[in-house]
Amino acid sequence: MNARRTAFDVLRQVTAEDSYANLALAKRLATAGLDARDAGLVTELVAGTCRSMGTYDAILEEAAGRKLSSLQPAVVDLLRLGAHQILGMRLKKYAAVGATVDLARATVGQRVTGVVNAVLRKVAARDLDGWLDLLAEGEDRIGALAVRGRHPHWIVEAYAEVLPADELEAALTANNVSPQPTLVVRPGLADLGDLDGATPTRFSPFGATVAGSPADQEAVRQGRVGVQDEGSQLVAWALARTPAPEGPWLDTCAGPGGKAALLTGLAREAGTWLLASEAQEHRARLVRQALAGYPDGAAVIAADGTAPAWDRAFARVMVDVPCSGLGALRRRPESRWRRSPADVAALGQLQRDLLRRAIDSTVDGGVVAYVTCSPHRAETVDVVDDVLAERPQARRLHAPDALPDVPDCSLGDDVQLWTHRHGTDAMYMSLIRC
Numbered sequence: 494m495n496a497r498r499t500a501f502d503v504l505r506q507v508t509a510e511d512s513y514a515n516l517a518l519a520k521r522l523a524t525a526g527l528d529a530r531d532a533g534l535v536t537e538l539v540a541g542t543c544r545s546m547g548t549y550d551a552i553l554e555e556a557a558g559r560k561l562s563s564l565q566p567a568v569v570d571l572l573r574l575g576a577h578q579i580l581g582m583r584l585k586k587y588a589a590v591g592a593t594v595d596l597a598r599a600t601v602g603q604r605v606t607g608v609v610n611a612v613l614r615k616v617a618a619r620d621l622d623g624w625l626d627l628l629a630e631g632e633d634r635i636g637a638l639a640v641r642g643r644h645p646h647w648i649v650e651a652y653a654e655v656l657p658a659d660e661l662e663a664a665l666t667a668n669n670v671s672p673q674p675t676l677v678v679r680p681g682l683a684d685l686g687d688l689d690g691a692t693p694t695r696f697s698p699f700g701a702t703v704a705g706s707p708a709d710q711e712a713v714r715q716g717r718v719g720v721q722d723e724g725s726q727l728v729a730w731a732l733a734r735t736p737a738p739e740g741p742w743l744d745t746c747a748g749p750g751g752k753a754a755l756l757t758g759l760a761r762e763a764g765t766w767l768l769a770s771e772a773q774e775h776r777a778r779l780v781r782q783a784l785a786g787y788p789d790g791a792a793v794i795a796a797d798g799t800a801p802a803w804d805r806a807f808a809r810v811m812v813d814v815p816c817s818g819l820g821a822l823r824r825r826p827e828s829r830w831r832r833s834p835a836d837v838a839a840l841g842q843l844q845r846d847l848l849r850r851a852i853d854s855t856v857d858g859g860v861v862a863y864v865t866c867s868p869h870r871a872e873t874v875d876v877v878d879d880v881l882a883e884r885p886q887a888r889r890l891h892a893p894d895a896l897p898d899v900p901d902c903s904l905g906d907d908v909q910l911w912t913h914r915h916g917t918d919a920m921y922m923s924l925i926r927c
């Protein structure tokens with residue numbers, strides 16, 4: 494009951510207060526006093542429920558024969574948790590119904606136990622595949638994939654624009670698996686030998702995984718090794734190894750500092766330095782922390798990357814723009830149901846302005862990496878196409894040349910990494926010669 498109660502409280506925070514599931518979960522688990530088994534159960538309950546929330550909601554509406562908006566929001570969360578235990582976990586169905594009814598009594602009150610019991614018994618009458626078959630009836634191909642892969646329709650449509658049809662299912666499935674953390678060994682501060690039991694990653698020369706928690710590694714506690722997705726490492730590395738004139742480097746959207754830390758190490762190895770800039774002061778502080786291991790090699794400022802915040806030009810510029818995060822859905826269980834096409838559209842102007850300013854901040858012959866953690870065309874290729882049309886002196890490079898050991902990463906002249914192909918977040922990168 495303790496674990497389910499904790500999961501319910503966290504889910505309430507996610508749905509009622511728009512909290513991020515991972516952050517709310519970590520905060521709650523830190524003080525809940527649960528043993529490792531119960532903490533694992535809470536994590537599965539929250540992450541699994543959030544990841545499939547839209548699908549469970551459709552199933553619950555079928556089972557209840559009414560809109561979920563006609564029910565008390567706390568009851569909807571109880572039903573979602575129950576649906577996940579019945580359909581998404583290997584628990585005995587009727588024990589899961591009973592446990593959820595007990596939880597309903599202990600949290601909302603006796604009066605809602607009847608509806609919770611009745612709806613969940615209907616849910617338990619079919620298995621997950623049976624429900625997905627029912628929901629997919631009459632859907633087109635994208636709709637059926639969305640139902641079975643447990644994604645909103647518009648996200649599957651966006652993936653379908655840039656992925657071959659026969660890979661869509663694998664791409665969606667990959668988003669339904671929580672990633673193991675990947676570590677980055679910061680150049681000049683550490684090497685793989687500083688980690689206990691490190692296994693190198695497939696593509697990044699700086700990447701490794703370890704058994705157990707990264708926080709148990711001394712080099713991580715000392716900031717010489719960080720936690721960073723391998724895709725983020727690859728785009729930073731690609732920028733660093735693309736031929737460019739000598740001179741300092743710039744990261745215009747640096748917070749919280751993962752790429753800036755790797756780029757700083759690489760810049761130092763190249764005999765130069767990096768200016769890390771970030772609009773929000775509190776995120777600039779995170780960048781300072783990430784770069785703390787490089788006391789003499791890092792400069793961090795809080796500045797708007799769309800305005801003239803520096804009076805010089807740089808040889809290499811990373812512009813890792815704010816985006817919808819559709820390439821990192823596996824990390825943020827609730828985000829796919831929270832985002833909408835309007836979020837993508839709303840970022841377009843800022844993304845273009847940041848890229849324009851990045852190009853204008855680069856020396857002749859220098860190189861810009863335009864990066865997003867999203868494969869959505871409206872945030873990737875379309876932005877670069879539009880800005881390059883206005884800047885005839887700038888030229889798109891064939892970016893996959895900078896990652897010769899990474900197979901199947903081309904999207905035209907740009908790089909698009911995929912979780913199901915590369916095991917990384919679905920990062921996009923365009924390299925532009927100025």
Ligand SMILES: C[S@@+](CC[C@H](N)C(=O)[O-])C[C@H]1O[C@@H](n2cnc3c(N)ncnc32)[C@H](O)[C@@H]1O
Nearest residue numbers: 746747748749750751752772797798813814815
């Ligand atoms: C995708 S994140 C960058 C991640 C970062 N490069 C890393 O690897 O840790 C985008 C960042 O851009 C920042 N940002 C948003 N608008 C900005 C602006 N106008 N100028 C500079 N940074 C901005 C956001 O605060 C956010 O920290």
